[in-house]
Amino acid sequence: MPTVKDVSFEVLRRFGLTTLFANPGSTEVSLLAGLPSDLDFVLGLHEASVIGIATGYALRTGRPALALLHTTAGLGNAVGALATARVNRASLVVVVGQQDRRHLAAEPFLAGRLHGLAGEYPVWQHQPERPQDVPAALARAWHEARDARGPAIVVVPMADWDAEADLDAPFTAPATLHRGRGVDDAALAEVAALLEGSTAPVVVAGAGNDSPAGWAALTGLAERLDCPVWQEAFGARAGFPQDHRLFAGHLPAARSGLRKALAAHDVVLTVGAPAFRQYPYESGAFVESGTRLAVITDDPAEAHRSPADVAVVADPAEAVALLTRRLPAASGPAREALRRPRPSRPGPGDPLRAVHVLDALAERLPHDAVLLEETPSSRPDLHALVPARAPLGFLSAAMGGLGFALPAAIGVRLAGPDRPVVAVLGDGASLYSIQALWSAWHYRVGALFVVLANGRYAIMDRLSEQAGAAVPAWPPFTEVSVTTLARGFGCPAERVEDHPNLLATLDTVLPTLAGRREPLLLEVAVEPGDHYRARTHHGKGYR
Structure with a gap:
């Protein structure tokens, strides 16, 4: 007789959930042992990276992506990333492992108190009443994730996968579900x-x-x-x-x-x-x-x-x-385009600032590139200088939490290798999911990660100053080398400290980005400082 696992694999194939993003634990081994060859396993070294990669994958494909988490520790580590997925409207089917249901009442080692652990961020969460209901729960999770555009969680006790399937059990979710979406x-x-x-x-x-x-x-x-x-x-x-x-x-x-x-x-x-x-x-x-x-x-x-x-x-x-x-067409002369002056380039010996990096990117970025942003102190400059010129041309964390852009860029590129992918991050932001670089290297994800490195939380320093503090309560972290960390995870990395080298590197990398098969982290040493605020105007009137 087929097992619950056998029937569940058929459900996953039926709904196109054939790429599994995971960081495995012992409560998931029974599912993963003997994983069929037509299901791809993508390893992330931390659960936040797992959900981040799956989020990017789902946003790029427009379909639910599948992730696997390890009981309390895994789900707990992933909660912030799940919140970002919910607010970014990324459809995820998230399977969470649990201890064997036959002795859950005794709270054995690794038993998880999972209900409510992710708060209200899942669009649906369910632990089937019996093992035989797991396949139907996975099918429903796909619909819930797709329709509500967020993470749908199915908790599966570890022994359920090897239980004998009930082939007479009706599926509680249809293969196809149509909803009317007309306009009032x-x-x-x-x-x-x-x-x-x-x-x-x-x-x-x-x-x-x-x-x-x-x-x-x-x-x-x-x-x-x-x-x-x-x-x-x-x-x-x-x-x-x-x-x-x-x-x-x-x-x-x-x-x-x-x-x-x-x-x-x-x-x-x-x-x-x-x-x-x-x-x-x-x-x-x-x-x-x-x-x-x-x-x-x-x-x-x-x-x-x-x-x-x-x-x-x-x-x-x-x-x-x-x-x-x-509506009738507007009459009168057409509105003029905004004119956006560019910042001046640094002279010999002048410090390199984030605005110089963003201006160089704006000049060279391919029209169809997907740009992922996670640089809070430089976001106004990025918006002013680097326009989104194609759908899905810009992605950022709707929740505002850090740790999104680096793994999401990996997922976007995995799902759509036809478009160049560039993530622009602060060095502080990059550290929240730095271990995702291993996945980028191992799976040959040809994304470019541009890290603006000033050795501090510049946005927090600025807010602290505005709040009246002469000195922030936190120290800088100038000892951190993102290049060294990246290489430690196997990811190629370079450090740039002046404008000519920056331009030369971008001129070499960006034209080949669409066909690139390996990632590159570019750590650019920048001086912290005030924003360049691009003025825009229609005709003579400045805005």
Whole structure:
């Protein structure tokens, strides 16, 4: 008779879950022993890296990815990464090992108190009542992960895999499940009426609009209205081509800046994001009195928490395309493109700063590159200088937690070796998942990791200074060599300390990135310092 494991493998094949990201433990050995040759095992050296790689893989493919974690220790180590996957809308099927159910009541060694350990970040969590229900639980987890776009967890006691399968047990999840995702015509008509009555509309693009169809639809709407398009603050993905003439920049994350940026507009349409994401608390309204807000999103939670006059819950691309057909074309001369001056290059003997690295990348980055960002102190400069020019051109951790970009870049490249992948990280951020470099090297993942190394938590130093501290409570870590660490994990690495060597290295590496079969970590020594703030303007008016 077939075992639960045999039937579970058939379920995994049925749903395309044939790549398994894992860091194995003893409670998972019974599953992994004799793993079929058509299932690929990808090893991560820490559970946060395992989930990070799986997250990048899921975001690149647009389908659920499969991860395996080891009881309490594994799930506990992965909670932060699971939270990031949830907020980044990455669909994951996560199998978590557990002690043998026959003596769980006695709390044996490695018995996990797993229920609720990951908090509310899983979109679904379940331990089957009997071994024979494991295959059906895996099938349902795939649907739950896909539909809710987050991690769905199945806890499986270790002896369940070898139990005899019940071939008469009905599957509780269908092979195919269709959901209606139509657009409410009355709600769309209300949004159209707002825009038709507007004298100065503006659009805010969000991460939820990051798809080829979404970019095409929103570009068509913006050009029909001839209005500026902002990117949501702290957007984990780009919702609009940032090299387009109508792109206005990234919204400020505080209410005073938000009101100023949107003050000239009487209607604000947010697509694929809530209205609005914030970071520091400030009192006052989001927009000036009299400005009307509309939201189009496929995430009901985003609609519910937005103080909008009207919200449409639907696929953004479909809704925006329908909306555009309802609207007349704007009259008058076309809006001019923003002009973005570049920073000056460092002279001989001048210190190398992060802005110089980002400017060099911007000049050389392939059009279709996927750029993953995890450099908090340099994020404004990156946004100002390095536009996302293709869907999935930019990825960042929606939760703001560190440890995402390095492993996610590996997953993105594994899932799509046809596109160049570059991760830009601070040296402090790189240390949160540095062990993922072993996976990059072992599986010949040809990504480029650019580490801006200033030997400190520069963003925290800046915040501490703003809070009134003369000296931060934490020391710098200038002794850390990311190059040495990378080489210790087998990953090729180089350290660059001046501008000519930086340009020479990028000129050598970036043109070959699409076909590259081995990773490279480039540690660039930069001086901490103030931001370069790129000014942008339409004609003579600076913004």
